[in-house]
Structure formats: C-alpha cells, structure tokens
Amino acid sequence: MTMVALQTHALSKIFTVKQKRAGLTGSIRSLIKPQWEEKIAVKGIDLTVQRGEMVAFLGPNGAGKSTTIKMLTGILHPSSGEAQVLGLTPWRERAKLAYRIGAVFGQKSQLWYHLPPIDTFDLISRIYELDRSEYAARRNDLIERFELGPYLNIPVRKLSLGERMRCEIAVSFLHRPQLLFLDEPTIGLDVVVKQRIRELIREVNKEEGTTVFLTSHDAGDVEELCSRAVVIHHGGILLDAPVDRLKREVLSRKIISLTLASGFDPTMLPSQVGTEVLKVEGRRVKIAVDLQQTDIEAVLGSLIGRFRLEDVTVEDPPMEEIITHIYGSGGG
Numbered sequence: 001m002t003m004v005a006l007q008t009h010a011l012s013k014i015f016t017v018k019q020k021r022a023g024l025t026g027s028i029r030s031l032i033k034p035q036w037e038e039k040i041a042v043k044g045i046d047l048t049v050q051r052g053e054m055v056a057f058l059g060p061n062g063a064g065k066s067t068t069i070k071m072l073t074g075i076l077h078p079s080s081g082e083a084q085v086l087g088l089t090p091w092r093e094r095a096k097l098a099y100r101i102g103a104v105f106g107q108k109s110q111l112w113y114h115l116p117p118i119d120t121f122d123l124i125s126r127i128y129e130l131d132r133s134e135y136a137a138r139r140n141d142l143i144e145r146f147e148l149g150p151y152l153n154i155p156v157r158k159l160s161l162g163e164r165m166r167c168e169i170a171v172s173f174l175h176r177p178q179l180l181f182l183d184e185p186t187i188g189l190d191v192v193v194k195q196r197i198r199e200l201i202r203e204v205n206k207e208e209g210t211t212v213f214l215t216s217h218d219a220g221d222v223e224e225l226c227s228r229a230v231v232i233h234h235g236g237i238l239l240d241a242p243v244d245r246l247k248r249e250v251l252s253r254k255i256i257s258l259t260l261a262s263g264f265d266p267t268m269l270p271s272q273v274g275t276e277v278l279k280v281e282g283r284r285v286k287i288a289v290d291l292q293q294t295d296i297e298a299v300l301g302s303l304i305g306r307f308r309l310e311d312v313t314v315e316d317p318p319m320e321e322i323i324t325h326i327y328g329s330g331g332g
C-alpha cells in the first residue's frame with residue numbers, strides 16, 4: 001500500500017459563465033445572443049498529501065478551495081490535469097471513493113434534521129453497507145468517545161450547534177474513512193467545544209491514521225491540528241510549507257517580548273525603521289520587528305544599549321495574525 005493519500009498533477013478547472021450586460025436592453029441582448037466568459041477557478045495545482053498527514057488548505061474567498069475539494073471528492077470533473085485519491089481517480093470512481101472518504105461541512109449538515117442522531121447512524125451504516133455487528137461496536141465506541149449519549153434520541157433540529165457538530169464529526173467517522181475533508185469544522189462554536197472537537201480529531205488521526213484535509217478561517221484549527229499548510233490564491237498554490245515555517249515566511253515578522261527593569265522611560269523605546277511597539281503594559285513591552293527592514297540582532301542591540309532587561313523572548317507572530325493576513329489581504 002502506497003503512503004500517498006492524495007496526489008494531483010496540474011489539476012485545473014475552468015468554468016464557462018454567461019456574461020451579463022448592464023441595463024434592460026443589455027439583459028435582452030444577453031438573452032438573445034449570450035456572451036461567454038472563461039473563469040479559471042483552479043490553475044494547475046500540484047499537491048501530494050501523505051497518509052496520516054493533517055493538512056490545512058487555506059486561501060481567501062474565491063481562491064478555489066471548494067472547487068479543488070469538489071474535484072478531489074469526485075463531484076466535479078476537472079478541465080485538465082489529474083488526481084489520485086486513495087489510489088482512485090475521484091470523478092471516474094466516485095462511488096468507490098465514497099466508501100473510503102468522509103466529509104464534514106461546518107455550514108451544511110449531513111444529519112437528518114428531524115431525526116435523532118441515532119437514526120442517522122443507522123441510515124449511514126446502511127448507505128455504507130456496514131456489517132451489522134461491526135457497525136454496532138463502532139457506533140458505540142464513537143458515542144462514548146464523543147459523549148453523545150444525552151443527545152442520541154433528540155431530533156437534530158433541537159440540538160445546539162456544538163452538540164450537532166459533535167454528532168456530525170462522529171457520524172463522519174462511522175465507516176472508518178481513510179481520508180476526511182473538514183470544511184470549517186469549528187465555525188460558530190465556543191472555545192471549549194472547539195477544543196474538544198480538535199482533541200477528538202487528533203485522537204482519531206493518531207489511532208486510525210486518518211488523513212485530514214482541512215479548510216478553516218480559525219487559526220486554532222490550523223495551529224492545533226495541522227503540521228502543514230497549503231495556501232492557494234487565484235487558483236494556484238502560493239505556498240506549501242510546515243505551519244511553523246508559514247509563520248516566519250508569510251509575515252517575515254518576529255515579536256520581541258521584554259520585561260524591563262522598573263522605572264524605564266517609554267519614550268526611549270526603539271523607533272528605528274522596521275520596528276513597531278505593539279504594547280506597553282507596566283514593565284512588559286511587545287515590539288514587532290519587520291525582518292525585511294531590519295534584523296533581530298540590531299533591535300536587541302539597541303534595546304540592550306538603552307535598558308536593563310530582565311527578560312527577553314523572541315517569538316513568531318500568532319497564527320491568528322497569519323490567518324488574517326492570508327484571508328484578509330488576498331494572499332499577500
């Protein structure tokens with residue numbers, strides 16, 4: 001068995017969309033003689049994900065994330081290029097692939113809205129033609145792990161979002177998918193539930209080697225689940241790097257945190273090019289350093305020259321900032 005979960009080569013998707021003309025005469029002309037325009041949604045993506053890896057697939061709105069995932073799950077045919085997912089060509093072997101992959105969309109439910117979760121487990125087990133006794137054992141294990149006992153018999157529509165998401169993710173693991181697509185799995189959840197959901201995903205990944213392909217605007221999801229991030233923009237891969245390297249490369253910024261001896265003069269804080277004082281709180285000071293304009297040694301040097309330092313740490317910027325940067329400014 002190969003160690004590759006997913007591999008694409010020059011994967012592309014071009015949509016042909018009808019052009020709308022402005023105004024009433026424009027609308028009528030568009031009806032009579034439509035003009036077509038090509039929209040390149042995904043542009044030659046080369047990507048390899050190993051089995052057991054948890055990869056974040058990031059990019060601003062319209063970057064091509066959904067289109068890529070639709071091709072990888074066999075919902076869409078590509079315009080050109082290739083993909084192998086668990087050794088199958090998704091759009092040619094979609095049904096076969098469906099038995100081996102799972103998908104959770106934070107915004108869309110796969111649970112039957114008017115039925116209690118226990119019925120969804122049953123229905124899904126029949127869709128996947130699971131062996132009855134194996135199914136019962138698996139279901140019970142997931143119910144216990146995800147602590148679903150109290151909700152099992154309550155119609156899904158009456159559950160809170162957090163309760164529902166726990167059920168969604170548990171159900172998605174029922175047929176032991178080797179690869180799981182997670183799209184905004186923690187959207188709208190409170191911090192405690194988010195943490196718990198991440199823990200459970202990590203647990204299953206570790207125990208069952210499930211490959212996870214995640215899309216999220218939540219820095220915590222990326223940082224706590226994924227070791228690697230792939231950033232796409234305008235349909236192409238902008239960056240494919242370990243999450244910790246992403247922190248350094250995307251922003252090329254470092255944060256210096258200082259504790260100064262009491263009685264320091266804040267006006268003496270560095271104002272040299274490439275530095276920015278982010279926060280002064282009592283004796284604690286945070287300074288951002290833009291590594292394209294200056295370097296850490298120079299800034300530390302000038303600080304040591306002016307102050308008595310009691311403590312110094314140099315950190316990468318928080319993931320939050322990177323996510324905002326990636327999603328906010330359109331890829332950077």
Ligand SMILES: Nc1ncnc2c1ncn2[C@@H]1O[C@H](COP(=O)(O)OP(=O)(O)OP(=O)(O)O)[C@@H](O)[C@H]1O
Binds near residue numbers: 041059062066068
């Ligand atoms: N069926 C379609 N017909 C025409 N254009 C489409 C279609 N689906 C997507 N597009 C276009 O392709 C581009 C990529 O869209 P896609 O939905 O893949 O982006 P995304 O990264 O998933 O964005 P978001 O974060 O907003 O979900 C967008 O410009 C979108 O308008």
